[in-house]
Amino acid sequence: xxxxxxxxxxxxxxxxxxxxxxxxxxxxxxxxxxxxxxxxxxxxxxxxxxxxxxxxxxxxxxxxxxxxxxxxxxxxxxxxxxxxxxxxxxxxxxxxxxxxxxxxxxxxxxxxxxxxxxxxxxxxxxxxxxxxxxxxxxxxxxxxxxxxxxxxxxxxxxxxxxxxxxxxxxxxxxxxxxxxxxxxxxxxxxxxxxxxxxxxxxxxxxxxxxxxxxxxxxxxxxxxxxxxxxxxxxxxxxxxxxxxxxxxxxxxxxxxxxxxxxxxxxxxxxxxxxxxxxxxxxxxxxxxxxxxxxxxxxxxxxxxxxxxxxxxxxxxxxxxxxxxxxxxxxxxxxxxxxxxxxxxxxxxxxxxxxxxxxxxxxxxxxxxxxxxxxxxxxxxxxxxxxxxxxxxxxxxxxxxxxxxxxxxxxxxxxxxxxxxxxxxxxxxx
Ligand code: GDP
Ligand code: IMO
Ligand code: MG
Numbered sequence: 001x002x003x004x005x006x007x008x009x010x011x012x013x014x015x016x017x018x019x020x021x022x023x024x025x026x027x028x029x030x031x032x033x034x035x036x037x038x039x040x041x042x043x044x045x046x047x048x049x050x051x052x053x054x055x056x057x058x059x060x061x062x063x064x065x066x067x068x069x070x071x072x073x074x075x076x077x078x079x080x081x082x083x084x085x086x087x088x089x090x091x092x093x094x095x096x097x098x099x100x101x102x103x104x105x106x107x108x109x110x111x112x113x114x115x116x117x118x119x120x121x122x123x124x125x126x127x128x129x130x131x132x133x134x135x136x137x138x139x140x141x142x143x144x145x146x147x148x149x150x151x152x153x154x155x156x157x158x159x160x161x162x163x164x165x166x167x168x169x170x171x172x173x174x175x176x177x178x179x180x181x182x183x184x185x186x187x188x189x190x191x192x193x194x195x196x197x198x199x200x201x202x203x204x205x206x207x208x209x210x211x212x213x214x215x216x217x218x219x220x221x222x223x224x225x226x227x228x229x230x231x232x233x234x235x236x237x238x239x240x241x242x243x244x245x246x247x248x249x250x251x252x253x254x255x256x257x258x259x260x261x262x263x264x265x266x267x268x269x270x271x272x273x274x275x276x277x278x279x280x281x282x283x284x285x286x287x288x289x290x291x292x293x294x295x296x297x298x299x300x301x302x303x304x305x306x307x308x309x310x311x312x313x314x315x316x317x318x319x320x321x322x323x324x325x326x327x328x329x330x331x332x333x334x335x336x337x338x339x340x341x342x343x344x345x346x347x348x349x350x351x352x353x354x355x356x357x358x359x360x361x362x363x364x365x366x367x368x369x370x371x372x373x374x375x376x377x378x379x380x381x382x383x384x385x386x387x388x389x390x391x392x393x394x395x396x397x398x399x400x401x402x403x404x405x406x407x408x409x410x411x412x413x414x415x416x417x418x419x420x421x422x423x424x425x426x427x428x429x
Pocket of ligand 2: 298
């Protein structure tokens, strides 16, 4: 298996960026295939910290980095992120960075609509990142999106703009907003077009060539399976498919290309935004894990909700996403706890359940059944070999592996790139 697909197996922020950056030096190309700049991936290399939202995490190692067609792309954000990274010494040129010419664009009207809807929803809000992701995907599926390739045809955009504006003007009127200012939108697009177009190309073709040459491709997922539009905690999800199968659709390769599916799994659970969270901790331990794990959103700065490891959820996400093996991250955050808990099942209105039910009300109502394990007093922080881990930490990892019915391939013990224990090389498997 030459290729590896990295996906989040919880509600996002599992440490995908760190693992992709670590694996990127073994890959010939890194491809983002869904989501947009709602993602926030943090990479720590020596004394430098990189925060990426749209660019593939391979960009930092200089690996060919590709934004696939499944991504929704905010061109103004793209420019800002490229400039920020260049300011940190990262080289980004058409030689090492490409964007699919079929990506749908996120426009200012999408951001507006995201915010208007969230404000109007009050208590029922999703808690989105406010970056226009949902509205942009809606327009893509509604066949009225402006795409990257349109940036080279801005004088022929009238029919598409008619369709787009007819839809948005009606929605905006419902929120007492003025109609879309078409001229201003076109002017803004004209200004940004050359920047985006220098990277635009049929990336499916480039990736096919890369494959023919026998090169290794690393697919980088954003968000997590529990935020998947089909398999997640609907409606408290994002607007794309985050499961591994999307890697093929979102890049222009067939399903055989995805290779080894590496699920990134945090040693406990976090969630940003609204929605059910069976093992959520609203006590001192939750507070402590949140502080030790620096659980604040990369994109919005929001405090992440924190809870015990939920094996029911991860067993399910590994199953629906065909996970071959997992990378267990942030085990060091559990260091020093007297005992650690793992959720092994649910009780729902007097019944035992070994999966997360589909309905949001049932997901809210499930009560976790816990198994308690002894904690460890030694430290796992910075460990680079399995032998360096305290015996009880090893027991914890083994129990997780058993309960989720999926092997552990990597363990991450700090934010730093090199603090990673390799048990099975996903590229070699
Ligand atoms: P992503 O969205 O999945 O890429 O994850 P984020 O970058 O949003 O959140 C993960 C956070 O945990 C980042 O701040 C990482 O630097 C940090 N991190 C990743 N792996 C580890 C680890 O093993 N231990 C600790 N303590 N922090 C980690
Ligand atoms: P990474 O890639 C965690 C959440 C938002 C909200 C829901 C919908 O860093 O793991 P959206 O803006 O996508 O319409 O918001 O999804 N969300 C994330 N949570 N990590 C992410 O990405 C997320 N991207 C979106 O908080 O609950
Ligand atoms: Mg994140």
